[in-house]
Amino acid sequence: xxxxxxxxxxxxxxxxxxxxxxxxxxxxxxxxxxxxxxxxxxxxxxxxxxxxxxxxxxxxxxxxxxxxxxxxxxxxxxxxxxxxxxxxxxxxxxxxxxxxxxxxxxxxxxxxxxxxxxxxxxxxxxxxxxxxxxxxxxxxxxxxxxxxxxxxxxxxxxxxxxxxxxxxxxxxxxxxxxxxxxxxxxxxxxxxxxxxxxxxxxxxxxxxxxxxxxxxxxxxxxxxxxxxxxxxxxxxxxxxxxxxxxxxxxxxxxxxxxx
Numbered sequence: 125x126x127x128x129x130x131x132x133x134x135x136x137x138x139x140x141x142x143x144x145x146x147x148x149x150x151x152x153x154x155x156x157x158x159x160x161x162x163x164x165x166x167x168x169x170x171x172x173x174x175x176x177x178x179x180x181x182x183x184x185x186x187x188x189x190x191x192x193x194x195x196x197x198x199x200x201x202x203x204x205x206x207x208x209x210x211x212x213x214x215x216x217x218x219x220x221x222x223x224x225x226x227x228x229x230x231x232x233x234x235x236x237x238x239x240x241x242x243x244x245x246x247x248x249x250x251x252x253x254x255x256x257x258x259x260x261x262x263x264x265x266x267x268x269x270x271x272x273x274x275x276x277x278x279x280x281x282x283x284x285x286x287x288x289x290x291x292x293x294x295x296x297x298x299x300x301x302x303x304x305x306x307x308x309x310x311x312x313x314x315x316x317x318x319x320x321x322x323x324x325x326x327x328x329x330x331x332x333x334x335x336x337x338x339x340x341x342x343x344x345x346x347x348x349x350x351x352x353x354x355x356x357x358x359x360x361x362x363x364x365x366x367x368x369x370x371x372x373x374x375x376x377x378x379x380x381x382x383x
């Protein structure tokens with residue numbers, strides 16, 4: 125399934141459907157295709173927006189979680205989105221967290237899945253020699269519970285990125301920025317309803333990370349999915365969509381009136 129990527133000003137994005145705005149932020153090696161089942165499901169009721177994050181296009185000085193957050197803020201401002209449901213996977217979750225802490229006014233709810241911001245294993249202790257396809261294949265497989273999810277197309281995509289020296293430098297800069305930018309002490313400031321969806325078999329941001337987010341974000345609920353790794357919206361889209369749909373439906377219900 126392919127969606128039209130719109131180009132406006134310096135922004136490239138997908139926008140499908142109408143209704144309240146649901147913005148999806150992808151991770152470091154994420155692509156818009158990661159969200160296809162989610163877009164298809166939610167565009168019937170929501171305006172689903174997926175900006176192409178300039179993870180490897182910013183100059184080195186701004187290649188950081190903060191630099192990406194500034195881009196997201198400018199995009200939301202430019203498009204005039206309000207009452208946004210903001211969803212982020214992996215590094216996209218970290219960017220969403222930073223954004224809600226800096227600009228809470230336009231955000232109605234927060235959804236995190238396999239988010240960095242507290243702890244992540246990333247690429248591990250070693251970084252591949254450029255051209256090591258087998259290493260990249262194994263690392264891509266670690267994203268999922270089922271290694272078959274790491275299709276040749278996906279591995280080729282990651283391999284192409286890591287074969288470029290400047291892109292590798294920027295990936296390392298983003299990974300280091302994510303580790304430095306630990307948000308643990310600020311998370312109690314988040315007032316919006318927050319949904320946490322975690323794979324029980326996530327090895328990059330393991331289940332204890334989801335529990336820690338749940339403990340630190342006041343108005344949050346946590347759901348675990350079995351036989352699922354770091355990208356639930358890709359690996360188990362039906363279950364992920366069902367959990368997200370229930371969460372968003374609850375937010376539409378008028379609060380019970382107390383007598």
